[in-house]
Amino acid sequence: MTVESPAGAVPTLRVAIPFTFYRFVVIAVTAAVVLAPLSLVFYQSFLDAPFFQPAARLSLYAYRFVFADEDFWVAFGTTLLLASGMTLIAVPLGAGLAFLMVRTDVPGRNWLEPIILIPIFVSAVVLAFGYVVALGPVGILTTSMRELIGVAPWNLYSFPFLVAIAGLTHVPHVYLYAAAALRGLGSDVEEAARTAGAKPWRVALDVSLPMVLPAILFAAVLVFFLGFELFGLPLVLGDPQGVLVLSTYLFKLTNKLGVPSYQLMAVVVVAIVAITAPLVFVQRLLLREAQRYVSVRGKGVRLAALRLGAWRWAAFAAIALWFVFSVVLPLAGITLRSFVETWGEGIALSEVLTLDHYRELLDYPNVVRSMINTLGIGVIGGAAAVVFYTAIALAVHRWPSQWTRIIDYLVMLPRAMPGLVAGLALLWVFLFFKPITPLRQTLVSVWLAYTVVWLAYGMRLVSGTLLQVAPELEEAGRTTGASETRVKFDVTLPLIRAGMLASWLLIFLIFVREYSTGIYLLGPGTEVIGSLVISLWGTGAIDLVSALSVVNVGMIGIGLLIAIRLGVRLHG
Amino acid sequence: MLRVCSITLVAMITSAASAWAQGAGDANLAEAAKKEGRVVVYSTTDAASANPLLKDFAALYPGITVDYTDMNSTEVYSRFIAEVAAGTGTADVVWSAAMDLQLKLAADGNAAIYASSEIPSLPKWAVWENKAYGTTYEPITFVYNKRLVPPSDVPQDHAALLTLLTTKPDAYRGKITAYDPEKSVGYLFDNEDIKYFPQAWDLFRAFGKVGARLYPAAGIMMERVTSGEHTIAYGVFGSYALARSKKVPNLGIIMPKDYTLVMSRVAFVSAKAKNPNAARLFLDYLLSKRGQNVIANAADLYSLRDDVTGEATVAGVRALIGDKARPVAIDRELLANLDASKRLEFIKKWQAAMKGQ
Numbered sequence: 001m002t003v004e005s006p007a008g009a010v011p012t013l014r015v016a017i018p019f020t021f022y023r024f025v026v027i028a029v030t031a032a033v034v035l036a037p038l039s040l041v042f043y044q045s046f047l048d049a050p051f052f053q054p055a056a057r058l059s060l061y062a063y064r065f066v067f068a069d070e071d072f073w074v075a076f077g078t079t080l081l082l083a084s085g086m087t088l089i090a091v092p093l094g095a096g097l098a099f100l101m102v103r104t105d106v107p108g109r110n111w112l113e114p115i116i117l118i119p120i121f122v123s124a125v126v127l128a129f130g131y132v133v134a135l136g137p138v139g140i141l142t143t144s145m146r147e148l149i150g151v152a153p154w155n156l157y158s159f160p161f162l163v164a165i166a167g168l169t170h171v172p173h174v175y176l177y178a179a180a181a182l183r184g185l186g187s188d189v190e191e192a193a194r195t196a197g198a199k200p201w202r203v204a205l206d207v208s209l210p211m212v213l214p215a216i217l218f219a220a221v222l223v224f225f226l227g228f229e230l231f232g233l234p235l236v237l238g239d240p241q242g243v244l245v246l247s248t249y250l251f252k253l254t255n256k257l258g259v260p261s262y263q264l265m266a267v268v269v270v271a272i273v274a275i276t277a278p279l280v281f282v283q284r285l286l287l288r289e290a291q292r293y294v295s296v297r298g299k300g301v302r303l304a305a306l307r308l309g310a311w312r313w314a315a316f317a318a319i320a321l322w323f324v325f326s327v328v329l330p331l332a333g334i335t336l337r338s339f340v341e342t343w344g345e346g347i348a349l350s351e352v353l354t355l356d357h358y359r360e361l362l363d364y365p366n367v368v369r370s371m372i373n374t375l376g377i378g379v380i381g382g383a384a385a386v387v388f389y390t391a392i393a394l395a396v397h398r399w400p401s402q403w404t405r406i407i408d409y410l411v412m413l414p415r416a417m418p419g420l421v422a423g424l425a426l427l428w429v430f431l432f433f434k435p436i437t438p439l440r441q442t443l444v445s446v447w448l449a450y451t452v453v454w455l456a457y458g459m460r461l462v463s464g465t466l467l468q469v470a471p472e473l474e475e476a477g478r479t480t481g482a483s484e485t486r487v488k489f490d491v492t493l494p495l496i497r498a499g500m501l502a503s504w505l506l507i508f509l510i511f512v513r514e515y516s517t518g519i520y521l522l523g524p525g526t527e528v529i530g531s532l533v534i535s536l537w538g539t540g541a542i543d544l545v546s547a548l549s550v551v552n553v554g555m556i557g558i559g560l561l562i563a564i565r566l567g568v569r570l571h572g
Numbered sequence: 573m574l575r576v577c578s579i580t581l582v583a584m585i586t587s588a589a590s591a592w593a594q595g596a597g598d599a600n601l602a603e604a605a606k607k608e609g610r611v612v613v614y615s616t617t618d619a620a621s622a623n624p625l626l627k628d629f630a631a632l633y634p635g636i637t638v639d640y641t642d643m644n645s646t647e648v649y650s651r652f653i654a655e656v657a658a659g660t661g662t663a664d665v666v667w668s669a670a671m672d673l674q675l676k677l678a679a680d681g682n683a684a685i686y687a688s689s690e691i692p693s694l695p696k697w698a699v700w701e702n703k704a705y706g707t708t709y710e711p712i713t714f715v716y717n718k719r720l721v722p723p724s725d726v727p728q729d730h731a732a733l734l735t736l737l738t739t740k741p742d743a744y745r746g747k748i749t750a751y752d753p754e755k756s757v758g759y760l761f762d763n764e765d766i767k768y769f770p771q772a773w774d775l776f777r778a779f780g781k782v783g784a785r786l787y788p789a790a791g792i793m794m795e796r797v798t799s800g801e802h803t804i805a806y807g808v809f810g811s812y813a814l815a816r817s818k819k820v821p822n823l824g825i826i827m828p829k830d831y832t833l834v835m836s837r838v839a840f841v842s843a844k845a846k847n848p849n850a851a852r853l854f855l856d857y858l859l860s861k862r863g864q865n866v867i868a869n870a871a872d873l874y875s876l877r878d879d880v881t882g883e884a885t886v887a888g889v890r891a892l893i894g895d896k897a898r899p900v901a902i903d904r905e906l907l908a909n910l911d912a913s914k915r916l917e918f919i920k921k922w923q924a925a926m927k928g929q
């Protein structure tokens with residue numbers, strides 16, 4: 001219709017590409033990046049040698065070996081115990097914390113929230129190193145306790161302690177979901193209960209809890225699921241003691257037969273996915289259930305705080321205690337280690353203070369690169385990842401089609417695969433899929449791995465923002481005659497800009513923290529702090545590890561401060 | 573037929589020519605290497621130890637960049653074989669402390685044949701078929717905490733350690749640490765011990781009875797020994813211990829007087845090297861007197877050349893333990909360590925020993 005007008009040429013062109021086409025392109029790309037590594041691992045599990053060796057034959061040998069291996073079943077049992085134990089700790093505490101923060105007048109609830117979420121953004125390996133220095137058998141607190149009461153009252157390397165640490169550091173995950181659900185409910189029912197004379201804890205247990213139960217169950221499944229992937233904590237705290245979980249068993253398999261046995265590792269991954277994939281389904285069901293509850297929310301929800309009275313400060317002290325144990329202690333430990341030559345029994349710390357470890361950081365080109373790369377992958381890579389997530393989210397946004405279900409599952413799948421293996425699988429993809437081979441030794445490989453591994457998380461952030469755009473705005477655009485593509489670009493996208501910015505910050509924090517995914521992709525040019533720390537820990541360069549960890553925590557700290565300053569809600 | 577012959581002939585002529593070029597001296601090699609401009613090294617030697625070497629190499633050959641990546645030995649192996657199979661770029665020089673994996677790579681045809689001009693100065697056991705070269709002479713030592721282990725307890729040989737653990741099990745409960753043979757070079761060392769020390773399994777069982785802690789890396793063992801969490805570490809690279817003891821004076825090092833294993837980091841030039849000349853130059857440098865002097869006196873990795881002086885040298889080790897050094901030879905015998913069924917059998921026995929059985 002506007003053929004003769006050159007100015008009209010652009011919109012005509014846009015209309016020429018139907019939005020459906022865009023949708024299918026996005027689905028295809030997502031399917032490719034998710035399924036390629038996963039199917040490679042699946043295929044590898046049915047071979048008797050690395051898939052790229054000519055001698056590799058189809059065989060069930062790897063399954064027979066793993067299922068006959070006593071260690072596998074021990075690791076499996078321990079993982080179940082660990083995952084259940086940490087869920088049992090994290091869920092009640094997280095839910096309780098959410099109730100205190102959202103519904104009561106506990107002191108400091110305005111500034112406590114970002115602080116509570118810190119454990120989500122600190123690498124588990126860094127925490128584990130810190131615990132060794134603070135609470136290990138000759139840790140700083142342990143030795144002072146021993147001087148005080150004669151015996152060391154705890155054993156950091158015992159299994160219950162590992163479960164406790166894992167549980168306490170996952171409290172924020174539960175908090176996030178429980179708090180969100182609580183905010184979505186009006187407080188009128190609670191007030192009614194209070195007026196009828198119920199005590200605060202009665203209100204919490206009998207009124208609030210049942211209403212947010214689906215959200216809490218959802219978080220419980222999530223934590224249980226994270227328990228299956230836990231790697232940093234059991235590696236540092238459990239391994240020397242011989243405590244094996246599936247992820248450390250996987251790590252061990254690389255060497256058990258002398259040469260790396262990928263087929264065995266692949267079988268373990270298939271086993272892990274077989275357990276975690278159903279959990280993903282359960283999560284979906286629960287989420288639907290949770291949303292049903294949230295939909296009862298009315299307009300103008302007013303949150304009246306329950307008065308705790310004398311219990312206010314007791315509640316505050318409990319939160320502070322939890323925070324000191326799960327954040328302050330380990331971070332103080334690792335920071336201290338980075339400023340001393342040595343530590344332990346009978347050593348006066350004042351005599352061994354040094355800044356050398358930080359100076360040494362600059363001596364190694366790979367360490368320097370790792371710091372630059374980590375910032376790069378956080379800032380630029382984070383932005384690119386958000387663009388990618390937004391592209392997917394837009395494609396399925398308000399699309400009444402069965403295809404959205406498929407995308408939903410696709411997006412969840414990578415989460416079922418431990419980061420370590422996802423990294424290895426992507427290394428293979430980059431090696432053997434020729435068109436992208438030249439990118440392997442660049443940060444693009446690491447970026448893609450991170451983006452895929454955190455797909456589910458990123459998608460939740462972005463689609464959460466998208467859902468806040470009321471449909472009538474888009475419908476208005478459609479009514480005036482704009483194409484669907486045009487509406488997405490001119491109406492929806494500008495409206496979610498702030499949300500995308502917030503997502504970018506959160507992805508930055510996650511990418512800077514990530515450690516296991518990059519291990520196999522580590523090479524000249526692709527070093528990132530998290531992976532380098534694991535690699536350095538393996539060679540035993542503890543001095544560098546501690547200094548580098550502190551730098552990493554510093555970056556995360558700055559990111560968090562910016563997020564708080566900009567008023568970003570740390571849960572998208 | 574004729575064609576095959578002529579190809580062979582050409583191959584012979586070129587290889588003869590290149591052999592001649594090598595003989596003609598390092599100047600030509602250095603020139604060719606400079607044209608390549610860089611060399612990619614995959615290594616298990618941590619950057620802290622390798623840094624002096626890399627800096628000296630850079631000073632000697634300013635036109636050549638060394639892309640140095642340190643990884644653990646499994647990662648070195650995994651990456652290398654995958655990259656070779658994919659036909660994409662890979663390391664020019666592979667330099668790893670996992671002697672068995674290195675020999676497997678070389679035996680599987682991944683190492684280029686290169687007769688280094690330094691061969692006459694190297695011990696016989698350190699050169700395998702002009703492909704794989706030992707580059708260091710690292711004694712495997714006991715490391716202990718000088719403040720926490722009384723002088724009378726310090727074990728001077730393997731038998732003394734066994735006696736100490738059986739007579740004072742309570743004093744050393746949880747205080748012993750060793751390599752985890754299931755995921756480290758410990759497997760190789762333990763099997764060498766079994767060759768030289770008839771009571772090796774008694775010693776391992778004694779480890780189990782006192783609840784020894786196993787780690788995959790020497791650095792972690794030493795960290796825990798200096799902190800006092802453990803007090804004696806068994807089977808630690810003397811090289812790392814020497815470097816560490818210079819910073820942390822309370823770390824004591826013992827070369828066992830009955831026999832001391834000596835291991836050597838194995839290097840080879842990749843058959844698929846993109847920068848073959850720079851790779852040869854780097855290998856030559858590692859083996860040269862200048863490079864070995866840095867290895868001994870700056871990197872603390874112990875030189876295997878007789879003409880290098882200092883504490884961390886063949887002569888330095890001889891001064892302490894006489895003729896009791898037992899180098900692990902670089903030959904096909906190493907491959908036995910990679911036999912899967914043998915490994916599983918050993919691991920089973922080891923796990924039982926760790927339970928004191």
